[in-house]
Amino acid sequence: MKKILILSTAVLGLAGVAAQAESVTVLSWGGAYEKSQVEAYNKPFTEATGIDVNMQAADNPGTPIKAQVEANNVSIDVADVEKSDAVRLCDEGLLEPIDPDTDLAAAPDGTPASQDFIDGALTDCAVANIVWSTVMAYNTDKVDGTPTTIADFFDTKKFPGKRGLRKSAKATMEMALMADGVPSADVYKVLSTPEGVDRAFKKLDTVKDDIVWWDAGAQPPQLLADGEVVMTTAYNGRIFNAQVAEDQPFKIVWDGQVLDFDLFVIPKGAPHMKEAKEYLKFATSTQQLADQAKWISYGPARKSSAPLVGLYQDGKTEMGPEMPTAEANMQNALVNDFEFWADHDTELSERFNAWLAG
Amino acid sequence: MPDLTNADNDEGFVVFDRVQKSYDGETLVVKDLNLSIGKGEFVTMLGPSGSGKTTCLMMLAGFEMATHGEIRLDGENINNVPPHKRGIGMVFQNYALFPHMTVGENLAFPLNVRGMGKDERETKVKRALDMVQMGDFINRRPAQLSGGQQQRIALARALVFDPKLVLMDEPLGALDKQLREHMQFEIKHLHESLGITVVYVTHDQGEALTMSDRVAVFDDGRIQQLAPPDELYERPQNSFVAQFIGENNKLPGTVESLNGDTCTVRLETGEIIDATAVNIREAGQKTLVSIRPERVEFKPDMMPEGAHTISAEVLEVIYMGDIFRTRMRVAGSEEFVMKSRNTLDQVRLKPGETLKIGWHPQDARALEPM
Amino acid sequence: MTDVTTELRTADGKSLKAALAASQVRAKRRAFFLVAPLLLFILVTFVVPIGQMLKQSVYNDAFSSTAPALDKWFQANPLGTPLDEGAYAALASDLKLMKENRTQGQAGTRINYDVAGTRSLFTSTARKINRLEPPWKEAILGVNEGWSDPNLWRAMRSASSPYTIDFYLAAMDHTRDKDNNIVPVNPNRAIYGKLFGRTAMLSIIITVLCMILAFPIAHLLATLPLAKSNLLMIFVLLPFWTSLLVRTTSWMVLLQQQGVLNDLLVWIGIINNGQRLEMMYNKTGTIIAMTHILLPFMVLPLYSVMRTIPPSYVRAARSLGATSWTAFRKIYLPQTLPGIGAGSLLVFILSVGYYITPALVGGADGQLISNMIAFHMQNSLNWSLAAALASLLLGGVVVLYWLYDRLVGIDNMKLG
Numbered sequence A: 001m002k003k004i005l006i007l008s009t010a011v012l013g014l015a016g017v018a019a020q021a022e023s024v025t026v027l028s029w030g031g032a033y034e035k036s037q038v039e040a041y042n043k044p045f046t047e048a049t050g051i052d053v054n055m056q057a058a059d060n061p062g063t064p065i066k067a068q069v070e071a072n073n074v075s076i077d078v079a080d081v082e083k084s085d086a087v088r089l090c091d092e093g094l095l096e097p098i099d100p101d102t103d104l105a106a107a108p109d110g111t112p113a114s115q116d117f118i119d120g121a122l123t124d125c126a127v128a129n130i131v132w133s134t135v136m137a138y139n140t141d142k143v144d145g146t147p148t149t150i151a152d153f154f155d156t157k158k159f160p161g162k163r164g165l166r167k168s169a170k171a172t173m174e175m176a177l178m179a180d181g182v183p184s185a186d187v188y189k190v191l192s193t194p195e196g197v198d199r200a201f202k203k204l205d206t207v208k209d210d211i212v213w214w215d216a217g218a219q220p221p222q223l224l225a226d227g228e229v230v231m232t233t234a235y236n237g238r239i240f241n242a243q244v245a246e247d248q249p250f251k252i253v254w255d256g257q258v259l260d261f262d263l264f265v266i267p268k269g270a271p272h273m274k275e276a277k278e279y280l281k282f283a284t285s286t287q288q289l290a291d292q293a294k295w296i297s298y299g300p301a302r303k304s305s306a307p308l309v310g311l312y313q314d315g316k317t318e319m320g321p322e323m324p325t326a327e328a329n330m331q332n333a334l335v336n337d338f339e340f341w342a343d344h345d346t347e348l349s350e351r352f353n354a355w356l357a358g
Numbered sequence B: 001m002p003d004l005t006n007a008d009n010d011e012g013f014v015v016f017d018r019v020q021k022s023y024d025g026e027t028l029v030v031k032d033l034n035l036s037i038g039k040g041e042f043v044t045m046l047g048p049s050g051s052g053k054t055t056c057l058m059m060l061a062g063f064e065m066a067t068h069g070e071i072r073l074d075g076e077n078i079n080n081v082p083p084h085k086r087g088i089g090m091v092f093q094n095y096a097l098f099p100h101m102t103v104g105e106n107l108a109f110p111l112n113v114r115g116m117g118k119d120e121r122e123t124k125v126k127r128a129l130d131m132v133q134m135g136d137f138i139n140r141r142p143a144q145l146s147g148g149q150q151q152r153i154a155l156a157r158a159l160v161f162d163p164k165l166v167l168m169d170e171p172l173g174a175l176d177k178q179l180r181e182h183m184q185f186e187i188k189h190l191h192e193s194l195g196i197t198v199v200y201v202t203h204d205q206g207e208a209l210t211m212s213d214r215v216a217v218f219d220d221g222r223i224q225q226l227a228p229p230d231e232l233y234e235r236p237q238n239s240f241v242a243q244f245i246g247e248n249n250k251l252p253g254t255v256e257s258l259n260g261d262t263c264t265v266r267l268e269t270g271e272i273i274d275a276t277a278v279n280i281r282e283a284g285q286k287t288l289v290s291i292r293p294e295r296v297e298f299k300p301d302m303m304p305e306g307a308h309t310i311s312a313e314v315l316e317v318i319y320m321g322d323i324f325r326t327r328m329r330v331a332g333s334e335e336f337v338m339k340s341r342n343t344l345d346q347v348r349l350k351p352g353e354t355l356k357i358g359w360h361p362q363d364a365r366a367l368e369p370m
Numbered sequence C: 001m002t003d004v005t006t007e008l009r010t011a012d013g014k015s016l017k018a019a020l021a022a023s024q025v026r027a028k029r030r031a032f033f034l035v036a037p038l039l040l041f042i043l044v045t046f047v048v049p050i051g052q053m054l055k056q057s058v059y060n061d062a063f064s065s066t067a068p069a070l071d072k073w074f075q076a077n078p079l080g081t082p083l084d085e086g087a088y089a090a091l092a093s094d095l096k097l098m099k100e101n102r103t104q105g106q107a108g109t110r111i112n113y114d115v116a117g118t119r120s121l122f123t124s125t126a127r128k129i130n131r132l133e134p135p136w137k138e139a140i141l142g143v144n145e146g147w148s149d150p151n152l153w154r155a156m157r158s159a160s161s162p163y164t165i166d167f168y169l170a171a172m173d174h175t176r177d178k179d180n181n182i183v184p185v186n187p188n189r190a191i192y193g194k195l196f197g198r199t200a201m202l203s204i205i206i207t208v209l210c211m212i213l214a215f216p217i218a219h220l221l222a223t224l225p226l227a228k229s230n231l232l233m234i235f236v237l238l239p240f241w242t243s244l245l246v247r248t249t250s251w252m253v254l255l256q257q258q259g260v261l262n263d264l265l266v267w268i269g270i271i272n273n274g275q276r277l278e279m280m281y282n283k284t285g286t287i288i289a290m291t292h293i294l295l296p297f298m299v300l301p302l303y304s305v306m307r308t309i310p311p312s313y314v315r316a317a318r319s320l321g322a323t324s325w326t327a328f329r330k331i332y333l334p335q336t337l338p339g340i341g342a343g344s345l346l347v348f349i350l351s352v353g354y355y356i357t358p359a360l361v362g363g364a365d366g367q368l369i370s371n372m373i374a375f376h377m378q379n380s381l382n383w384s385l386a387a388a389l390a391s392l393l394l395g396g397v398v399v400l401y402w403l404y405d406r407l408v409g410i411d412n413m414k415l416g
Ligand SMILES: Nc1ncnc2c1ncn2[C@@H]1O[C@H](COP(=O)(O)OP(=O)(O)OP(=O)(O)O)[C@@H](O)[C@H]1O
Pocket: B023, B024, B029, B047, B048, B049, B050, B051, B052, B053, B054, B055, B056, B203
């Protein structure tokens, strides 16, 4: 009897502790990117507030939100999503609105957040933390010569070997058009027409038999390292990480890169709403965004963070030139048009899938 | 019927010539088997479980290779002939009727694989089914038949292609007593009317005795005795056979004197009795005297000529319907059994009674102990 | 014969039937409580979700629930009515409502499934709707000319009822034109028919491969002495015990172009370095990997059937004059049919629905219909289409099951 009493008290006590302990669940993309967030946001956040951060990884953190909110069973407090997902989920009313001037921290010099974030980094329900890009990269050991443009990616005569591409219409179609000579400013205009879509697929047809498709961001560096492909599209941060941390003989070609934001969102009905907002405010502050660049080569979404970007964690690599937003890297770059994709994702994905299966 | 008793002399129809068999390379399951079976003979292999009967049958059928020695069928060495070319019919203990075929298809199977034409096939199947009185069941599946009916079909199937030799491995093992006895009769009848050679395996001695021309008693991978049933029962050649076939009383003792076919034995309690010498080599050796319970008498007027009496104490009387089975203490043994017929005038013995019992010296067989 | 009709009674005169029922009530209740947890589990995890899926495939209220005014206008005016001011007024009123409830994205997404490129019409027009004034037709067309597309109005009309078979049409590569006629989609978007076909084809190949590989293994398992067959059984079950990721990684190591198998072939000299085989990220990869995963599902039912076939059947056949091949074909094989049937049905149904493996090793041409369902569940979030595809798949499997029952008989199936 006594034993049972002690036991049940202990259980009750534990339950009490669990209920009191503050924690927020953040769903992100895993890998080096997640590590950079843990180092730059989570650790200092827990130190400053005592709130634990429970970091989880998904192939696409935008995916589970719809299901969770509609099922009224939300377990995620904060998710790190792509812009098209952020906009669409917001439009569908699945996200908590975010007011930049009350919910986000001002810059150190007092500039309000709404002024300090770069264009397109703020939406009604989301706040960007980084700018990343889909770039082409190659293995210098496996490629004869030096590819310099996105057109070289589609030129298997000049640079023979397999290519890695993300199994998705997004960015793939744009890169195909740019490789076919469409200037980055006109890409979405061309892609809005049936002829433009045909043109992109025609370009993709030229390499179809040489493509190894990837899904998760961790795959392309692995494919490059294994020699399964000689060139691949990839998230620039993943390639940087492989270059610096694993000493892989990889090189990024910035020409034809497709820039995109990663944004934090809070799903409607997040279980720890207060902590989630606190986390959001903290993580997107000027210093934290600048610190993140110490861990990964994604550019900060705040103007005030840029001057604070310094050396990589190894203490010798200058991070400035590794940012997708660096002047030199922006020569022929395309900013992903979320509106376009919100309208045409279904149609193009269907066609893309049909093309894949054909 | 051919002269069966000395079939060993000529080359038989089926011959095991110094056959040995080992499964594991360490122990011999069949040790030096020599057996000759005449054409048209019904020979039964009888023996305790694990004595190697099935193994012998399987070697004959071609499913096991003899490790040493030769097996001949009709004068021809068949050691290397595959089973389907031996032309031997076989009835298995579980009948092995093909469950996915009807009775008719089962019977037609051996004819089909021999490429027989449809008409001939049908007549043969019909005849075989009629032979076992199962003509009406041609379209049934085996699962829709009783055990006894399945048994008949299995029999018909083994016979339908007119094999020279039929092997049966405990074919009646799964049937109840009455049906078994009925089938024994039918099999025997078929054997006689068809004139086929049958090698039959059983461990039911009653079955062996009623059906066979000769019985081979197996033990420990050897034939202990090969003889017609009556001889086997009445003149067992060693104590194993005596023990295995029917009930037996055994009195241990020492041979006093040996005199051709007869001898005198001193029992352990000191009595001296006369006995028939079966496999006694010399005076002074140990022996077991075996006496059948039904050859023991206790009423002085019924005692056979020259009978030998000895005192006994009744321990237990069991009423068994047709007989009384009386267990008594005789010459130190408490397991001595006497069987007396339940006749109108039979004296009823009571436990504790002492009396004199006796038997004819010919019925006391002095055997070498195992 | 009056006795036949009079009811039988127990000793104390009660009706026998009633007495029997009463005596069984307790046993029945106990039996029910024993199966209740399973029943509940099946209900919650199987019956309800499948019911929901079926509903979702014909029911989508994303637009109908957000556009009451348009619904009313469509009810009052049949297809073909010119788009007058009333229609645009209804649209404006609904857009205002959408803006208020933040449902313009949801509504736009629903219409966008039908007519591509229309989602931004809803979001951009809703953004400005509060600044617009009547007349609505002019005002709205002023914001975006796209609103005058008759096909868009046809789509809105059909979406204004939550019940629709359009997702099934889409799942069968069909759509509607502006006059509501069912027409095939543009061939370069037709994908599901092809994928259903490929799924069936690959599943058949996988099933046949499993059968060919499993038969000898199962036979060996059934005939070997226990100690050895247990060891072999462990090998057969090994795939069950390894995590999918470990297995996928090992397939990659083995099968990729720079992998062990290709290295070996090059080293032996069967192929030269330029001709390395592609056994991964295509159909071949899917077939190899799925055959590996599903093999136990074929081996186990086969094994359980073969174990019950006594060796005496084949022996009997041999003694009756059959060669070993005839005995196998005519006697052994037919008796393993229930196992083959059960195993094949199991493997086929499982492979039809498998999606993780093809997603990981299938590349582009090794994708199956289930990958498309997953795509619509997770990426495009078009759950109704996913549900329609899944329902078609389910229907196919049910038809197959029914055929099997008709041809072989379900009670002839032996799973182990
Ligand atoms: N396939 C085999 N492998 C190894 N040993 C075997 C095999 N078959 C039989 N044996 C062994 O050989 C011996 C003789 O077996 P067999 O089956 O011939 O006996 P049996 O006289 O037919 O017995 P039963 O009356 O029980 O059928 C037994 O000890 C048995 O364990």
